[in-house]
Amino acid sequence: MTIKEMSEKIVCPRCQSSFDKHDPAVWSCSSCAYTVPLFQGKPVFSGHPQEQQPQDKIERGADKGTAWRRANWRFIHAIAASLPAGADVLDVGAGRGDFRQIFAHHSYIGLDIYPYPEIDLAVDLIEINPFKERSFDLVVLANVIEHVYEYRKLISRCAFLLKPGGQLLITVPFLLKLHQEPVDYHRYTHYALFQLAEENQLSVARFEVYTNPFALLDEGIADVWENVLPLRQRIDHLHTKVKVALIQKLANSMKANQADGVVKPVQENSNPRVLGYMCLFQKDALQ
Ligand SMILES: C[S@@+](CC[C@H](N)C(=O)[O-])C[C@H]1O[C@@H](n2cnc3c(N)ncnc32)[C@H](O)[C@@H]1O
Ligand SMILES: [Zn+2]
Structure with a gap:
């Protein structure tokens, strides 16, 4: 641009x-x-907060990163494919720009509090708004709202920036370990997400509940290696290590055909162990 x-x-x-x-x-x-x-x-509109550490990790691509990241990629890709070429897209909290290339055919702006090399402008969008009302066809909040203490203000600002008929895409983890601490404030259920849409006069255009028991198993096993084993006595430690290694081997062989996890409609509440939600909310065409 x-x-x-x-x-x-x-x-x-x-x-x-x-x-x-x-x-x-x-x-x-x-x-x-x-x-x-x-x-x-x-x-650079606002200085970045001191308590937050800049992010080094880059997980960019359909087959890169964790199962949750790959599910995000598929969801965002599907939404981008449904937009007309040249549509105005704002990626809020774009970080290292992992999803930018999905929007190669759109008019894309990535922003973050940090002036990362991959973004177009640095601003705390809660404090400062450098855009006109109704500027964007799509606003993306990918893995952002769990890190924003005042998430209500941020979502209402994103809704304000949507054109009539525009869409707000949110991906947000639920059963995911604490990350980017201490700036990890919230987990949301789908009840909260629906309420957020409603209080911003947005309708629910698409809503995916992402589950992946094998990814959860991986997290559990990692937790045993990192936090349980170091506390064991030496001989007991060796026995437990062998058992955990066996469980890990079994889990890896079982997950081979389920590595992508399962996407469910929200009505089907058969697995409450949700790894995360992927939502598309829409502003009324007459708003
Ligand atoms: C976990 S990262 C997600 C990065 C990217 N969306 C992704 O999924 O790879 C969350 C990002 O949101 C940014 N962020 C948090 N609050 C923000 C705000 N008020 N305005 C702009 N960016 C914000 C953080 O600096 C951080 O880079
Ligand atoms: Zn002026």
Whole structure:
């Protein structure tokens, strides 16, 4: 995206005018004199929070990363394929840009609090809004809302940014270990997610409940290696190690044909051990 295209979408958070002065180090708004500094060519609207560590891990591709990440990839890919070419997409909390390439045929903007090399602008979207209302056909929140203490504010801002008929895509883990601590605040049930959609006047266009007992088994076994075995006495330790290794071997052979997990409709409540939810909420076409 050229600076001109970017500056048509990214507007002055104070007065909503375009940034019409593009110095290599700073953009400025001639209507209200608001300025935003650039870091490595990207506007940085807010300083990043000190308690949060930047993320190094990159899991990019249909067959990369954990079963949950791969399920996310399939879901996001399917939604992207249903959008017209050139649709306006905003990836909020895009991190290392793992899903950017899925939107190669769309007009994609990735943002994050951190000025990661893979994003287009750095902003805390709860505090500062550098976009006009009704700007995007799709807003993506992939694995973000569990890390946002004030998630209600963030979701309502995302809903505000949707065009009429636009969609909000959320993926969010449920039975997943704590990660990116201490910035891991929430887990949501589908009851909470439906309520969030309703309070933002969004309807549920698609909702997938992702289960994967073998991924949970893997987590359990990893927990035994990391946290249980180190506490054992030496001889007992050796016996337990052999048993756990056997269980792990068995589990690996059983999961071979179930590695992708199972996606269920929410009505089918036969497995309450949900690994995560993948949702598509929609703004009314007349809103
Ligand atoms: C777990 S990462 C997910 C990254 C990416 N969406 C993915 O799934 O690979 C969550 C990201 O949300 C970002 N984030 C959290 N709160 C945010 C906010 N208020 N505005 C913008 N980004 C935010 C974090 O900095 C972090 O990079
Ligand atoms: Zn301005």
